[in-house]
Amino acid sequence: MIVIENLVKTYPAAAGAGEVSALRGIDLEIAEGEIFGIVGPSGAGKSTLLRCLNLLESPTSGRIVLRGDDVSQLTGAGQRQARRRIGTVFQQFNLLHSRTVRANVEFPLELAGLGRTQRRARADELIELVGLAGKEKAFPSQLSGGQQQRVGIARALASEPDVLLCDEATSALDPDTTDQVLDLLAELNGRIGVTVVLITHELGVLRRICTSAARLDDGRIAETGRILDLVGTPGSVLGSAIVPVGDDPSAGDGADTALVTTIGDEAHGPWLAQLVRKLDVDISVVGGRVEQVAGVTVGRLRLRFGPDVNRADVAAFVDAQSGTTLAWGEGPETIGAVTQGATA
Numbered sequence: 001m002i003v004i005e006n007l008v009k010t011y012p013a014a015a016g017a018g019e020v021s022a023l024r025g026i027d028l029e030i031a032e033g034e035i036f037g038i039v040g041p042s043g044a045g046k047s048t049l050l051r052c053l054n055l056l057e058s059p060t061s062g063r064i065v066l067r068g069d070d071v072s073q074l075t076g077a078g079q080r081q082a083r084r085r086i087g088t089v090f091q092q093f094n095l096l097h098s099r100t101v102r103a104n105v106e107f108p109l110e111l112a113g114l115g116r117t118q119r120r121a122r123a124d125e126l127i128e129l130v131g132l133a134g135k136e137k138a139f140p141s142q143l144s145g146g147q148q149q150r151v152g153i154a155r156a157l158a159s160e161p162d163v164l165l166c167d168e169a170t171s172a173l174d175p176d177t178t179d180q181v182l183d184l185l186a187e188l189n190g191r192i193g194v195t196v197v198l199i200t201h202e203l204g205v206l207r208r209i210c211t212s213a214a215r216l217d218d219g220r221i222a223e224t225g226r227i228l229d230l231v232g233t234p235g236s237v238l239g240s241a242i243v244p245v246g247d248d249p250s251a252g253d254g255a256d257t258a259l260v261t262t263i264g265d266e267a268h269g270p271w272l273a274q275l276v277r278k279l280d281v282d283i284s285v286v287g288g289r290v291e292q293v294a295g296v297t298v299g300r301l302r303l304r305f306g307p308d309v310n311r312a313d314v315a316a317f318v319d320a321q322s323g324t325t326l327a328w329g330e331g332p333e334t335i336g337a338v339t340q341g342a343t344a
């Protein structure tokens with residue numbers, strides 16, 4: 001659906017002091033029907049990437065290919081047409097306050113030159129789709145934040161885009177409303193098949209609805225993959241952040257420690273008791289967490305082993321369990337400046 005090739009964006013620095021490299025060569029593929037999360041610390045380049053994707057900003061070099069068409073070098077009418085293929089949902093909703101809900105949703109259709117009857121029919125259909133039937137004549141100030149964001153989503157869908165780009169779309173909402181809006185995005189993805197790309201600093205967003213994700217760091221893609229693959233990859237910073245177990249209270253005392261990750265219901269059998277019985281080892285559990293990730297139960301345990309543990313035997317035992325991976329040591333660095341979020 002979207003192929004980004006060696007995307008570079010450089011800005012002139014303030015007071016003519018050289019250049020700022022916001023994107024340093026991004027390569028990324030987003031498949032049709034994905035809910036794709038892009039995370040990273042402040043200044044990593046998330047907003048710049050989003051502005052390049054919705055064609056508000058021209059890349060310095062590189063390509064953005066949308067369903068086979070290079071959209072990064074377009075200008076004028078071609079660019080305006082391509083913009084309609086990408087709907088954007090904004091953090092602060094960006095609604096027109098003097099217009100009703102219906103008129104807000106109709107706005108992009110007006111710009112596209114659609115007739116009144118068609119506009120109204122399409123707007124009302126979208127308003128119903130986002131769960132706001134009956135609110136057509138309300139003004140944004142008469143709606144809650146979550147309802148306003150539903151209007152923002154309906155408006156972004158008005159021109160039947162290939163992709164819905166969400167720019168921190170739930171950051172201004174409370175945790176319950178965040179969950180409702182995320183669930184709506186997942187429902188729309190399932191019902192109308194729209195590909196969703198979410199820029200976020202909330203790991204809870206990735207856990208709740210994303211199928212794949214990328215971590216941006218200093219203008220580069222530091223890692224990317226299917227969410228459950230990242231979670232099951234020992235050493236994945238993003239995987240560790242999605243299911244964190246906290247710091248090891250006994251770190252640095254020389255004991256053998258390991259992180260064991262279990263993915264899926266099959267993996268949640270009594271493997272720990274069996275491990276202790278089979279290898280006759282002493283194990284302390286010094287951290288743990290169970291989360292629903294992309295609708296699947298994921299568990300992570302931090303284990304501390306007694307002296308003289310045979311690592312090869314433990315690794316062989318864990319390897320033989322389905323959906324289970326093991327990584328020796330305390331785990332990767334934390335992601336930094338990304339919040340866990342209240343959402344499940």
Ligand SMILES: Nc1ncnc2c1ncn2[C@@H]1O[C@H](COP(=O)(O)OP(=O)(O)OP(=O)(O)O)[C@@H](O)[C@H]1O
Pocket residue numbers: 011012013020021022040041042043044045046047048049201
């Ligand atoms: N218009 C601009 N002019 C100059 N530098 C810019 C401009 N926009 C962004 N930058 C710089 O590019 C880098 C990436 O910024 P960007 O806003 O894309 O990061 P971000 O990951 O979205 O951060 P945040 O999470 O804080 O919004 C930063 O160093 C920023 O200062």
